Amino acid sequence: MNQPLSAALLAALAAPAFAAPAQQTELPRFPAPKNLNFAQVQGKSQSFELNGQTVRYRAFENIVYVLKPADSRYQTLNVYIPEAYFTGGSIDDYTAQTAPIFFPNNIGGYMPATAGQPENDQRAGGKPNAIMLALSKGYVVASAGARGRTEANGHAPAAIVDLKAAVRYLKANDQAMAGDANKIISNGTSAGGALSALLGTSGGSKDYEPYLRQLGAARANDTIFAVSAYCPITNLEHADAAYEWQFNGVNDYQKIDISMLDYKVERKLVKGTQTPAQIQLSGSLKALFPAYVNSLKLKNAQGTPMTLDANGNGTFKTQMETMLLQSAQKALDNGKDLSDQTWLTIQNGKAIAADFAAYAQFVGRQKTAPAFDALDLSSGENQLFGDARTDKKHFTAFSLKNSTAADSLKADAHTVKLMNAMNYTSPTQHYRIRVGENDRDTSLAIGLLLSLKLKNSGKNVDYALPWGVPHSGDYDLDELFAWMKSVAAK
Numbered sequence: 001m002n003q004p005l006s007a008a009l010l011a012a013l014a015a016p017a018f019a020a021p022a023q024q025t026e027l028p029r030f031p032a033p034k035n036l037n038f039a040q041v042q043g044k045s046q047s048f049e050l051n052g053q054t055v056r057y058r059a060f061e062n063i064v065y066v067l068k069p070a071d072s073r074y075q076t077l078n079v080y081i082p083e084a085y086f087t088g089g090s091i092d093d094y095t096a097q098t099a100p101i102f103f104p105n106n107i108g109g110y111m112p113a114t115a116g117q118p119e120n121d122q123r124a125g126g127k128p129n130a131i132m133l134a135l136s137k138g139y140v141v142a143s144a145g146a147r148g149r150t151e152a153n154g155h156a157p158a159a160i161v162d163l164k165a166a167v168r169y170l171k172a173n174d175q176a177m178a179g180d181a182n183k184i185i186s187n188g189t190s191a192g193g194a195l196s197a198l199l200g201t202s203g204g205s206k207d208y209e210p211y212l213r214q215l216g217a218a219r220a221n222d223t224i225f226a227v228s229a230y231c232p233i234t235n236l237e238h239a240d241a242a243y244e245w246q247f248n249g250v251n252d253y254q255k256i257d258i259s260m261l262d263y264k265v266e267r268k269l270v271k272g273t274q275t276p277a278q279i280q281l282s283g284s285l286k287a288l289f290p291a292y293v294n295s296l297k298l299k300n301a302q303g304t305p306m307t308l309d310a311n312g313n314g315t316f317k318t319q320m321e322t323m324l325l326q327s328a329q330k331a332l333d334n335g336k337d338l339s340d341q342t343w344l345t346i347q348n349g350k351a352i353a354a355d356f357a358a359y360a361q362f363v364g365r366q367k368t369a370p371a372f373d374a375l376d377l378s379s380g381e382n383q384l385f386g387d388a389r390t391d392k393k394h395f396t397a398f399s400l401k402n403s404t405a406a407d408s409l410k411a412d413a414h415t416v417k418l419m420n421a422m423n424y425t426s427p428t429q430h431y432r433i434r435v436g437e438n439d440r441d442t443s444l445a446i447g448l449l450l451s452l453k454l455k456n457s458g459k460n461v462d463y464a465l466p467w468g469v470p471h472s473g474d475y476d477l478d479e480l481f482a483w484m485k486s487v488a489a490k
């Protein structure tokens, strides 16, 4: 049932700079717009069938959302508006004035992404995608493309700047366009989930102003109403330490290795064992994590301070185990047989104990230490933090110090700050965060820290680890839309 890795992610994983580029059709470049006025954009009437019903809407596509685009292949917005809103109608109690604006992105692997459209998702067994469902439920949909790391001008912070510029376009056009721009609900998965969360927490921040001005973004606020984030690959400054806190002692790994052969993407599961050097790095990185967790001064819902001792044990780890127990209990209540889960103690149908170290062994390691800031600058994240002159850079002091790359530079601290949802105090009140219980792309600690930080600052956070779900998103759209409906009513 889970939606497997997106095309964008496959491309991302396939992006070593030395590989021959995949043969692909050239994306069109759109001219810079004369103004940012939605009233001047032509719409087309379209429809699709969903569950025996005809869903009619108007499509306003390929809107370049800034006056001075840096790359108009990606800096475009597709807006879809239910037809009923052009004739004074309502859908599910929403009207042209009150309908929330669903704002999904297609970003994966911090790669460039084009704006989304209503389509059946072939990778999810041909099911209608979130945009189709949103239209059928009366949402206005605005999906923005954004630049990504493989382009000279797509390194950090390009993607978040682009999404903010698109939000500003919607806010500036609130009167001209159906939908309530004070009810923008963002959605994304993985890198796209990280950016969705960052869009929420960094709303209104002055940090991004110079970049937005340079692009000629609409002059408007960029705070959003609510965030849906699936498996956010965020907090990259601390993700290596978090990964080793979880996987230290697990030395066998299964990597997804992607190569290009005759212009075709080849995906291979590569099994291996960490080298003695990697095992040593794992220990050093794990040792950095407790001080970071303790510095955040977080508490759980019971008011217990979330801490770790020098060995990585403590209340924060217990909280992680509690989240896993909740996930397992839900699966048990749904009649799943979990007797093969060696890390879980079940008594009389109740999940009563989880052993985090045994859990890590059971799910297995996917990345070698350091998981994100690779010592040889080979990770996608190294490229994310590069710039037009230096394609790949380190972004942690640890990996800079231990670098094996011939010429290694570290990204400036401000650029790194701009990409991390944890670095901002959120004006956005509502968050839904989902990380699959089987996700090994980043430590489960990353999602827990984000949700605790948001909860501790008084936000409404719905956070869970759905049982058996791998690194993926949009697998529970009925629940997502139920959540959206309930928060939009607030």
Ligand code: DHB
Residues within 6 Å of the ligand: 009, 107, 108, 109, 110, 189, 190, 191, 192, 233, 380, 441, 442
């Ligand atoms: C994504 C996955 C990763 O493992 C990663 O390091 C960065 C991004 C993704 O799926 O978008």
